[in-house]
Amino acid sequence: MLIVQKFGGSSVADALRVGNVARRIGAAHEKGNKIVVVLSAQGDTTDDLLHKARELNSRASSRELDMLLSTGEQQSIALMAIALHGLGYPAVSLTGPQAGIHSSSSHGNARIKSIDTERITSELERNNIVIVAGFQGINRYGDVTTLGRGGSDTSAVALAAALHADLCEIYTDVEGVYTADPRIVPSAKKLDEISYDEMLELASLGAKVLATRSVEMAKKYQVNLIVRSSMSIAEGTLVKEEVNVENTYISGLAMDKNVASISVIGVMNKPGTAFKLFQTLSKEKISVDIILQSIGRDKTKDISFTVTKQDLPNAVRVLMANKTALGFDSLSFDDKIVKLSVVGAGMATNPGVASMLFEALYNGGINIMMISTSEIKISVLIDERDADNAANCVHTRFFSSAAAFSVAQQ
Amino acid sequence: MLIVQKFGGSSVADALRVGNVARRIGAAHEKGNKIVVVLSAQGDTTDDLLHKARELNSRASSRELDMLLSTGEQQSIALMAIALHGLGYPAVSLTGPQAGIHSSSSHGNARIKSIDTERITSELERNNIVIVAGFQGINRYGDVTTLGRGGSDTSAVALAAALHADLCEIYTDVEGVYTADPRIVPSAKKLDEISYDEMLELASLGAKVLATRSVEMAKKYQVNLIVRSSMSIAEGTLVKEEVNVENTYISGLAMDKNVASISVIGVMNKPGTAFKLFQTLSKEKISVDIILQSIGRDKTKDISFTVTKQDLPNAVRVLMANKTALGFDSLSFDDKIVKLSVVGAGMATNPGVASMLFEALYNGGINIMMISTSEIKISVLIDERDADNAANCVHTRFFSSAAAFSVAQQ
Numbered sequence: 001m002l003i004v005q006k007f008g009g010s011s012v013a014d015a016l017r018v019g020n021v022a023r024r025i026g027a028a029h030e031k032g033n034k035i036v037v038v039l040s041a042q043g044d045t046t047d048d049l050l051h052k053a054r055e056l057n058s059r060a061s062s063r064e065l066d067m068l069l070s071t072g073e074q075q076s077i078a079l080m081a082i083a084l085h086g087l088g089y090p091a092v093s094l095t096g097p098q099a100g101i102h103s104s105s106s107h108g109n110a111r112i113k114s115i116d117t118e119r120i121t122s123e124l125e126r127n128n129i130v131i132v133a134g135f136q137g138i139n140r141y142g143d144v145t146t147l148g149r150g151g152s153d154t155s156a157v158a159l160a161a162a163l164h165a166d167l168c169e170i171y172t173d174v175e176g177v178y179t180a181d182p183r184i185v186p187s188a189k190k191l192d193e194i195s196y197d198e199m200l201e202l203a204s205l206g207a208k209v210l211a212t213r214s215v216e217m218a219k220k221y222q223v224n225l226i227v228r229s230s231m232s233i234a235e236g237t238l239v240k241e242e243v244n245v246e247n248t249y250i251s252g253l254a255m256d257k258n259v260a261s262i263s264v265i266g267v268m269n270k271p272g273t274a275f276k277l278f279q280t281l282s283k284e285k286i287s288v289d290i291i292l293q294s295i296g297r298d299k300t301k302d303i304s305f306t307v308t309k310q311d312l313p314n315a316v317r318v319l320m321a322n323k324t325a326l327g328f329d330s331l332s333f334d335d336k337i338v339k340l341s342v343v344g345a346g347m348a349t350n351p352g353v354a355s356m357l358f359e360a361l362y363n364g365g366i367n368i369m370m371i372s373t374s375e376i377k378i379s380v381l382i383d384e385r386d387a388d389n390a391a392n393c394v395h396t397r398f399f400s401s402a403a404a405f406s407v408a409q410q
Numbered sequence: 411m412l413i414v415q416k417f418g419g420s421s422v423a424d425a426l427r428v429g430n431v432a433r434r435i436g437a438a439h440e441k442g443n444k445i446v447v448v449l450s451a452q453g454d455t456t457d458d459l460l461h462k463a464r465e466l467n468s469r470a471s472s473r474e475l476d477m478l479l480s481t482g483e484q485q486s487i488a489l490m491a492i493a494l495h496g497l498g499y500p501a502v503s504l505t506g507p508q509a510g511i512h513s514s515s516s517h518g519n520a521r522i523k524s525i526d527t528e529r530i531t532s533e534l535e536r537n538n539i540v541i542v543a544g545f546q547g548i549n550r551y552g553d554v555t556t557l558g559r560g561g562s563d564t565s566a567v568a569l570a571a572a573l574h575a576d577l578c579e580i581y582t583d584v585e586g587v588y589t590a591d592p593r594i595v596p597s598a599k600k601l602d603e604i605s606y607d608e609m610l611e612l613a614s615l616g617a618k619v620l621a622t623r624s625v626e627m628a629k630k631y632q633v634n635l636i637v638r639s640s641m642s643i644a645e646g647t648l649v650k651e652e653v654n655v656e657n658t659y660i661s662g663l664a665m666d667k668n669v670a671s672i673s674v675i676g677v678m679n680k681p682g683t684a685f686k687l688f689q690t691l692s693k694e695k696i697s698v699d700i701i702l703q704s705i706g707r708d709k710t711k712d713i714s715f716t717v718t719k720q721d722l723p724n725a726v727r728v729l730m731a732n733k734t735a736l737g738f739d740s741l742s743f744d745d746k747i748v749k750l751s752v753v754g755a756g757m758a759t760n761p762g763v764a765s766m767l768f769e770a771l772y773n774g775g776i777n778i779m780m781i782s783t784s785e786i787k788i789s790v791l792i793d794e795r796d797a798d799n800a801a802n803c804v805h806t807r808f809f810s811s812a813a814a815f816s817v818a819q820q
Contacts, residue, residue, distance in 0.1 A: 015465040019466065049485065052489060053488075056428060056432075056493040056496055057492045057493060057495055059496075060495070061495055063502075064492045064495070064503060065488070065492075067488035067491070067503050068488035068489065070484075071481035071484045071488075074478075074481045074484075075459065075478055075481050078475070078478035078481075079462060079466060079478065081471075081474045082467045082470040082475075082478070085467055085470070085471055085474070086466055086468075092473075093474060095477075098552060098553070142508060142529070143508070144505075
């Protein structure tokens with residue numbers, strides 16, 4: 001088998017962990033597999049480098065930040081190759097550019113455009129374990145780029161797709177994908193399987209197991225993804241196209257704390273007002289998530305929506321600056337909220353899920369501020385003080401056996 | 411003017427120093443000069459990375475060490491570009507490979523083979539200050555290489571030669587080339603000028619101001635080198651082809667502590683014995699420096715020579731292993747010695763220099779173990795306990811005005 005294995009920064013944070021990971025990689029190689037490894041920078045390296053840059057210049061250029069940050073992954077891959085050699089395994093490290101990972105030019109947030117697998121393939125043919133620097137590529141000017149958040153996951157999936165790998169294993173510090181965050185919901189269970197679509201919803205909703213972009217790519221190229229722990233031999237969670245949804249209504253629960261709501265009060269109740277409002281925000285590159293519009297009475301209506309916490313100040317500023325043009329009375333905002341979502345492919349065919357969710361929240365005494373639904377998820381906006389309580393109430397409702405039985409009866 | 415400026419690791423060790431160096435670079439750019447900067451890794455970065463590698467594997471491969479160590483310079487150049495941007499100067503960082511520095515394939519000790527200046531030239535034409543990672547290149551396999559000891563000096567001189575720069579400034583933590591090490595000889599004076607040949611002798615004899623290879627290259631391509639301090643505005647020392655030697659017999663004094671002597675006692679006094687002895691060492695890649703052969707009496711003679719302290723154990727081992735084949739009685743060695751050398755282009759035409767040196771050492775009560783001479787230098791091997799005393803005695807003899815007058819009379 002050709003296997004791509006990706007290890008995150010915490011899995012290779014120090015010599016001890018590098019050694020442990022090297023033994024795991026070596027064991028997979030000894031079984032006769034061809035192994036391509038993708039690594040992130042060690043532990044806090046990236047943050048340390050960012051701090052060094054900020055000491056010199058609070059607005060460092062993204063090209064030079066890429067030049068700086070890409071050294072973190074380069075150190076990881078060299079150290080891993082050195083560790084593998086020490087254990088007697090043949091290995092060679094390759095930077096993103098050497099591995100043929102060609103990207104767009106947008107530094108700090110580049111996208112993989114193509115992968116020239118020639119060098120990797122020839123190293124694999126020489127029986128080498130190939131260690132590739134994640135999170136980086138080369139643009140058409142010959143400059144190193146970084147791929148943005150979760151970039152190493154994306155590197156791994158893209159390499160698995162380009163190499164037609166049999167499997168892409170994402171090693172992390174948790175044992176797989178859980179029905180909820182185990183730090184908040186102690187009864188959360190590990191899933192054996194989850195579909196790409198469900199994983200996508202969970203990823204984009206704040207479950208930090210996999211980067212959204214890497215799941216999108218896995219779905220597009222039908223890469224078999226496994227999320228598993230680098231610290232244990234537990235099986236992990238397989239992410240694939242279709243999963244058996246007979247016994248489950250939802251796959252999991254996600255909580256996104258990086259959300260703030262804005263309410264625009266008293267806009268004119270006529271066509272085009274919402275369009276103008278969101279166009280104004282879009283020009284400032286502010287993404288809007290859940291949108292709620294009150295039913296207009298009289299001449300005015302209210303529009304509420306959510307943005308990320310980072311975008312909140314800028315969103316408020318630009319709306320106030322255009323108050324007259326947009327024609328609203330006042331504006332209020334709230335950044336003490338969280339978005340709780342339940343995701344599941346079984347949801348589409350079972351209208352009972354929404355009412356189970358609302359019932360669980362009602363029984364917990366939790367007020368719902370906004371609601372948003374899609375084919376396979378329901379999101380609610382709640383007070384951040386209710387977050388942990390809500391997660392536990394909802395999880396118990398869906399995942400305790402008695403509860404599941406009760407839904408099945410509906 | 412097109413100026414290449416090279417700053418060593420201590421000159422860019424922290425944010426404060428990076429800022430200071432950035433201001434100095436910026437000032438040179440503001441005067442209308444085109445500036446190419448070559449940087450080493452910050453402070454102890456290289457040692458820290460080596461330590462990390464050794465934790466994993468005491469015999470790391472040189473290819474992977476190059477992959478690891480080259481990140482140190484890459485971080486330096488990115489940080490410097492970020493600092494220059496913060497001060498409002500246009501700048502771009504380039505790795506050795508990006509700067510077109512093509513090297514031989516011998517990892518850890520590669521030699522620059524050619525430089526493709528296209529990228530640097532186009533960046534200079536866009537008015538950018540170009541910051542190049544020293545110490546590194548790319549080999550014909552597309553792998554990053556490091557240039558070995560003093561490699562950043564070599565990068566700077568090679569770039570100055572390839573770009574036909576008007577000047578190559580080597581910034582260091584001393585103010586220039588001194589007549590002796592000021593830490594040992596307090597009366598040491600800074601030289602305004604020194605010839606390539608003299609600098610070469612001083613460099614190879616242990617004066618750590620410039621790497622030997624970089625001076626050889628400067629001589630070959632007639633690059634005007636200036637050695638100066640990054641901490642002061644003092645003028646520094648100009649290294650060039652010919653200097654005025656009218657008033658000086660020697661340019662300087664160098665001390666090499668990295669030396670050990672080996673005496674092979676009772677080898678057969680017939681042709682070929684010395685050849686076999688040194689061929690045996692050469693096969694083990696052990697370099698021999700000063701060689702002294704006793705005048706053979708009867709059937710045997712003694713051969714003494716020096717090696718570096720690092721090579722001593724291996725040299726002794728390989729000689730003992732070949733004792734019968736080489737046919738000697740016994741072997742002794744001494745690593746408590748230093749090599750003191752005086753260097754000067756004026757020496758060739760003035761036979762008084764050698765006797766002045768011996769007289770100074772005699773007056774200081776210092777025993778000479780071995781002597782070696784060339785056109786422009788005289789080296790003596792002495793006990794390491796005599797080192798500082800010898801340096802001061804010899805320096806006073808040659809550099810105090812009264813003494814200089816007395817030589818002139820000889």
